[in-house]
Amino acid sequence: MRTNFDHLPSRKKTNCTKWDDLQKRFGCLSDADVLPMWVADMDFPTPPEIVEELTKRISHGVxxxxxxxxxxxxxxxxxxxxxxxxxxxxxxxxxxxxxxxxxxxxxxxxxxxxxxxxxxxxxxxxxxxxxxxxxxxxxxxxxxxxxxxxxxxxxxxxxxxxxxxxxxxxxxxxxxxxxxxxxxxxxxxxxxxxxxxxxxxxxxxxxxxxxxxxxxxxxxxxxxxxxxxxxxxxxxxxxxxxxxxxxxxxxxxxxxxxxxxxxxxxxxxxxxxxxxxxxxxxxxxxxxCAYYADELVEYLGENKRFCEEQLSTRFPELTLFDLEGTYLLWIDFRQANIELNDLDRFMIEDVKVAVDYGHWFGEEGRGFIRLNIACPKALLVEAFDRLDKAMHG
Ligand SMILES: Cc1ncc(COP(=O)(O)O)c(C=O)c1O
Missing domain, CATH: 3.40.640.10 (Type I PLP-dependent aspartate aminotransferase-like (Major domain))
Structure with a gap:
């Protein structure tokens, strides 16, 4: 792979919706210790060819x-x-x-x-x-x-x-x-x-x-x-x-x-x-950058497999829906021992992972979360550890 998808660029203080808008969007007191895995953008740098072309354009100065x-x-x-x-x-x-x-x-x-x-x-x-x-x-x-x-x-x-x-x-x-x-x-x-x-x-x-x-x-x-x-x-x-x-x-x-x-x-x-x-x-x-799209799908495929394995071994009470496309996992919490009306609070306050709440997508989504896996695998490891601790003590 030409691209290092394991590298996590710092996105805080770049007016970045995903990392900088947490307090407003999720009502948390501080965003310092929240992992943002919500809005659909990626924690990967764009390919260098794009940076190169943009740099050329920017250096024109007009x-x-x-x-x-x-x-x-x-x-x-x-x-x-x-x-x-x-x-x-x-x-x-x-x-x-x-x-x-x-x-x-x-x-x-x-x-x-x-x-x-x-x-x-x-x-x-x-x-x-x-x-x-x-x-x-x-x-x-x-x-x-x-x-x-x-x-x-x-x-x-x-x-x-x-x-x-x-x-x-x-x-x-x-x-x-x-x-x-x-x-x-x-x-x-x-x-x-x-x-x-x-x-x-x-x-x-x-x-x-x-x-x-x-x-x-x-x-x-x-x-x-x-x-x-x-x-x-x-x-x-x-x-x-x-x-x-x-x-x-x-x-x-x-x-x-x-x-x-x-x-x-x-x-x-x-x-x-x-x-x-x-x-x-x-x-x-x-x-x-077609090569980047291929590499990205390969990396995301590994992330998807990792999540499947985590969910089936550590969270039998949760159901992961088959991910055929997108980098957005749809996870069912309806069989978990969590009051459904408390799921949003549980995710942001107890787990400290910011996700898209299922009911945002319509009543049919109540009891689900949408988890964005377009990030270095290390972030997913951290997210599942946090979830395990919050769910299983
Ligand atoms: C299905 C779908 N359509 C559109 C968008 C947003 O598109 P844009 O930012 O170009 O309006 C998203 C972003 O998450 C999306 O998931």
């Missing part, structure tokens, strides 16, 4: 208004081809300052106030607020819990999609927080249901690069034309290369009419302008 160049689109298209076997015409690609802002624009562009938007809880919590803040109605198609995994309730989806008020669905694939990587068959079925009911699909593929074998990420853009043309797909190098601070994402829209509507909306919301380093970072990542 940081005026910056445009999105054509190579932004060709780079994204190339990445989708080589990494995800999806043919993406560069003309389909639009810049967005983030995946969530892109989803907000898509909601505004493709639906009206009061329309219904389907989401599949337990799911990434900004999906709830981005729908409601835009005065659309949440329509739930909850995932069905199976043995340490989840499946889609297609019967329910058919009913919800056929409602006349429902115009959109937001799909998270790979799914945060349950860790599912949906199969081609599942995607085809979702796609066919949405198409048959004229429900447009917004597909958030931000975690696409982080998938564990034998699972394979199938992009919605690799679906048959008719199904694919009914969707909008969003990606970003932010998760894979730890670049969230550059606020640079890509929205891919095959259908010309949908694309024009999206484009107009992003002009209205003034979200077409890129920061002066965003494209530099994206292009360095996608053009020069």
């Amino acid at each position: 940081y005026g208004y910056t445009m999105v160049s054509d190579s932004f689109s060709t780079t994204v298209s190339q990445w989708m081809k080589t990494r995800h076997h999806a043919d993406v015409d560069p003309s389909w690609v639009k810049f967005s300052p983030g995946v969530v802002p892109g989803i907000a624009n898509a909601i505004q562009a493709l639906s009206h106030e009061g329309d219904g938007v389907i989401i599949q809880p337990p799911v990434y919590y900004p999906f709830f607020s981005v729908v409601e803040d835009n005065q659309r109605k949440l329509v739930f198609n909850p995932l069905i819990e199976t043995d340490r995994s989840y499946r889609i309730d297609f019967d329910d989806l058919r009913i919800k999609a056929s409602r006349p008020d429902v115009k959109l669905m937001i799909l998270c694939n790979p799914h945060n927080p349950v860790g599912r990587v949906f199969t081609r068959e599942e995607l085809l079925e979702i796609g066919a249901i949405c198409l048959a009911n004229d429900v447009k699909l917004i597909v958030d593929e931000i975690h696409a690069d982080i998938v564990f074998k034998p699972h394979v990420h199938v992009s919605y853009l690799a679906m048959p034309d008719e199904i694919r043309n009914n969707g909008i797909v969003l990606i970003s190098p932010s998760k894979t290369f730890n670049l969230a601070g550059f606020q640079t994402s890509a929205v891919m829209i095959p259908d010309a009419q949908l694309r024009a509507k999206y484009q107009r909306r992003s002009e209205i919301t003034r979200t077409t302008s890129i920061g002066c380093c965003g494209e530099t970072a994206l292009e360095a990542a996608y053009n020069r």
Whole structure:
């Protein structure tokens, strides 16, 4: 491995959400002894090739208004081809300052106030607020819990999609927080249901690069034309290369009419302008750092195996759900001897590990935690020791 993922850079006092926002977010008196394993970014430095390109850009010394160049689109298209076997015409690609802002624009562009938007809880919590803040109605198609995994309730989806008020669905694939990587068959079925009911699909593929074998990420853009043309797909190098601070994402829209509507909306919301380093970072990542993505998945795979082993040997009362993709573990505490309403307090005050609480992802998530394992293994060792001590005395 070229990358040393065991090295923990100090992130405190860098205005870092994960490490510096603990007191506000979790209400703890001090953050000095809390291990932050919550928000989805990584405690790994970005690859040196990206630092090198950014250093070149920064040393130029002039940081005026910056445009999105054509190579932004060709780079994204190339990445989708080589990494995800999806043919993406560069003309389909639009810049967005983030995946969530892109989803907000898509909601505004493709639906009206009061329309219904389907989401599949337990799911990434900004999906709830981005729908409601835009005065659309949440329509739930909850995932069905199976043995340490989840499946889609297609019967329910058919009913919800056929409602006349429902115009959109937001799909998270790979799914945060349950860790599912949906199969081609599942995607085809979702796609066919949405198409048959004229429900447009917004597909958030931000975690696409982080998938564990034998699972394979199938992009919605690799679906048959008719199904694919009914969707909008969003990606970003932010998760894979730890670049969230550059606020640079890509929205891919095959259908010309949908694309024009999206484009107009992003002009209205003034979200077409890129920061002066965003494209530099994206292009360095996608053009020069595929090796890093491979190494990252390998390291995260080892972390995942370590957590599986820890949970099965030391915490028989907890259930770890299968992690097919993402670096976010979904852990079930419902059989543990902890009052469910006390789980949040227990994690932050007794264990002293900051995690995302399951109920943030919808009521279905109550009794779960989401643990971010994108960190040096030493931090995981420490986290499980703390959990053992707090749970078993
Ligand atoms: C599924 C999903 N979508 C979007 C985001 C955030 O994307 P952005 O910061 O580009 O808005 C995250 C971050 O955790 C995520 O997990």
